[in-house]
Amino acid sequence: MSTDKSSLSLRYHGRILDHLGIQMYQSPIAALAELVSNAWDADAENVNISLPDQINTNATIIVTDDGIGMTFDECQERYLNVGYARRGDNLDEKSLGKSRPILGRKGIGKFAGFGIACVVNLKTTSKSTGEATEFEMNLDELRTQEYVEKDSGNVSVISHTPPDESKKHYHGTIITLKNLTLSRKLNAEQFSKSMSRRFLLHTRSMDFKVTVDAKPIPDDDDLANIQYDFPNDYLGDERPDELIIQDGWGIEKLPDNQQIKWRIRFNEDPITSxxxxxxxxxxxxxxxxxxxxxxxSGGLSGQHAQQYLCGQIEADFIDLFDHDLISPERQRINWERIECKDLLTWGQNRTKNLLSLWKSRRSSEKQKLLTEKVDGFSDRLEKLSNHEQKTVRQALSKIASISTLKNEQFVELGKAVLTAWEAGRLRDLIDDIANSGDMSELDLLDILIEMNVVTALHTAEAVRAKLDIIVGLHERIKTRALENPIRDYIADNPWLIDPEWETFTKEMRVNKIIQKAAKEAKLDEYEDWKKRVDLVLSSGNTLLVVEFIRPDIPIDHDHLSRFSFYMNAIQSQLSASTVHKFTNYIGYLISDKLDRSPAFVQSLQEHKQHQRYALDWNGLLTRATVKWKEFLKVLVERAPNDARLRSLLEEIELK
Ligand SMILES: Nc1ncnc2c1ncn2[C@@H]1O[C@H](COP(=O)(O)OP(=O)(O)O)[C@@H](O)[C@H]1O
Ligand SMILES: [Mg+2]
Structure with a gap:
């Protein structure tokens, strides 16, 4: 122990490297970005990062630059000097050759390599002397030293060649990271993108190219679809005073007179990364x-828009204060510092403002879409009185302003609102929506559910009306009031017989062919068929033939086979026709009664396989009732807990 008590000394432990490298630069991107920064500072024009194909003991990451390199002495004085203050007193220092703003300042970037590797090998050729030096730093050797002495010789020089004029043009530096501590292989494409997001330099300077495995890193962020790009997309007086726009970037001065450049964009879809x-x-x-x-945080108008937002701000001044405001691994600015206050406030205000602009634009865009979609209903809307129209439109607009609603959901909802209004239902509710202030998403959900029920209810009531008609028909048939008008009624309303026939309409185009087929099947030569009524319907590729034969006589085997022959004739004539393209033929033969003999029942089954059916009125209408009730049950299942639908179903079940 020294007896001199006039001074103390600060001692540095070898473990300090753990904190400078391993702790701070754990992400490969952050670590390698430091080496890219050093290449920039060295006036390099090209930097390449070559990634390993596989992670094993021999894997290496090599960063090559064509910068000014270092002499042997510079290696010692600059590179191997922990905490070497690159910019000294001049924080705005520029590089010697290209006058680039220097990024380095703390003199610890070289340890970034230790975040992902145990050995750092450096080969460098100085541009000014042509001198070449190769040395290697091994983390394990460096950190086992307790306290590091000056001139400890703990870095081994592998080779050194003296200054040589002829070698000057080989200037540059190659850093090889060995004994990698990465747990998995880096994906070159992903790595490239992430690296590119760390810098604006390569997008701004023509003479700085960064490549990964010889492929240039991308220039711009790969947003899928940009919907709004600010400041370019400001309209009229939205644009802040004093804002200058240059190449799509806004230039502004903060209250403390510092200048910033910014660009904030909103993607069409949420940004997942x-x-x-x-x-x-x-x-x-x-x-x-x-x-x-x-x-x-929280409670912002248009907060949802955050998911769509991607922006960049250039605030060079942040790096020009005496004390560093940026964390060494370049992740965070120290916002507690007074120097950052104006930028923070500006950022908060600008962000809030753009989020709310987004909100109103998105909803007005939706409104436009709504108007377009609602035009599809204009027939329906026009039937309403002016006053009613206004309310319904207003309600639709309110719903449109809810930003989480997808367009299709919105269109569905619009339909439901109109249907409900027309049915005279939910008028109070729709009125409430029209006159409400801001609508919460929960309120909307309630309305959605209600609308769904109402649409189901509306349809269910229509079904009930149809069932009532079927029951009425049944009565009239029982009392033998079976006249042609009823058949005509069925011809006009084939859905009465089967819900599937809702889309069928009378087919007049094939009249001639039907007549010809009837002749071929000799239908008119027999008494039983003379008073028959043809009914030919079609929907898409399907042709439906319904024949009603003379009342009072039961359909027997002869009727059935003649009808089948008639169907064959229709089918063969139509399939030869180039005009009518039917691929599916269905036939119904209807009369008062059916032969009940087992042989006939057997034939019925066989014809069924060819979609040819014989039914009596009773069978036909019972079948129709069953089908419509099934349809109704499906409707009720859409809102199984709704009392109105349930009671409607019970009422019908009783019939
Ligand atoms: N690729 C390189 N080419 C030339 N010189 C370099 C290179 N990398 C580092 N240096 C020198 O080593 C010094 C220390 O680098 P670094 O530890 O990153 O600290 P800083 O960049 O803050 O100065 C740099 O200032 C520079 O002089
Ligand atoms: Mg550096």
Missing amino acids: DELRGISIFARGKLAQVPFFFQL
């Missing part, structure tokens, strides 16, 4: 703050 969503801040072209929202 955390690395992209939010606003990043760059200082001197290098990332200083990963995407964030200026510490804004």
